[in-house]
Amino acid sequence: MTHHTAIELAAYSPEWPQRFAAEQSALAAIFLAPTFRIEHIGSTSVPGLAAKPIVDILLGAPALAQIEARIPAIEAIGYRYRPELETVLPLRRYFVKPTDRPRNVHVHAVELESTFWVEHLLFRDALRALPALAAEYGALKHELASRHRDNRGAYTDAKAPFIRSVIKRATKQIALAADPR
Numbered sequence: 001m002t003h004h005t006a007i008e009l010a011a012y013s014p015e016w017p018q019r020f021a022a023e024q025s026a027l028a029a030i031f032l033a034p035t036f037r038i039e040h041i042g043s044t045s046v047p048g049l050a051a052k053p054i055v056d057i058l059l060g061a062p063a064l065a066q067i068e069a070r071i072p073a074i075e076a077i078g079y080r081y082r083p084e085l086e087t088v089l090p091l092r093r094y095f096v097k098p099t100d101r102p103r104n105v106h107v108h109a110v111e112l113e114s115t116f117w118v119e120h121l122l123f124r125d126a127l128r129a130l131p132a133l134a135a136e137y138g139a140l141k142h143e144l145a146s147r148h149r150d151n152r153g154a155y156t157d158a159k160a161p162f163i164r165s166v167i168k169r170a171t172k173q174i175a176l177a178a179d180p181r
Contacts (some may be wrong), residue, residue: 016044060112
């Protein structure tokens with residue numbers, strides 16, 4: 001995926017959880033709980049963390065077919081379906097809003113309990129629970145945004161080792177808590 005706009009990080013905004021809540025409400029009319037889950041993920045979901053001002057939403061379903069059956073309904077509330085990105089992540093259905101740039105909402109629709117689902121929530125929850133970790137991630141993001149200002153792929157790739165290390169630590173802590181022997 002090639003983007004031609006520079007990476008701009010914005011200071012945390014209380015509008016981000018409000019935007020998530022509005023989108024969650026609209027999506028919940030299509031994807032009813034408890035069968036489906038809708039979560040706020042990404043940096044905009046972590047209080048105090050700088051982010052690209054795009055709200056990332058994780059939509060979980062028991063099966064991708066249940067998401068695919070509702071694509072027309074998602075498009076009817078202003079989202080654009082991006083099937084071409086499934087070559088990179090075939091187990092995710094991706095939607096953006098508004099349909100033209102600049103976009104301020106991304107929906108990542110996946111199967112509940114998939115690796116994508118679990119890892120994104122682990123990472124978010126670790127950053128929310130540990131302000132020092134969130135600050136470390138924020139500093140890294142600023143450094144990388146400066147270094148890779150015009151290359152979103154390089155920016156994302158450079159964040160990956162930090163993200164993987166947080167997920168690995170969180171997974172290990174959960175395993176230890178479940179079986180403290």
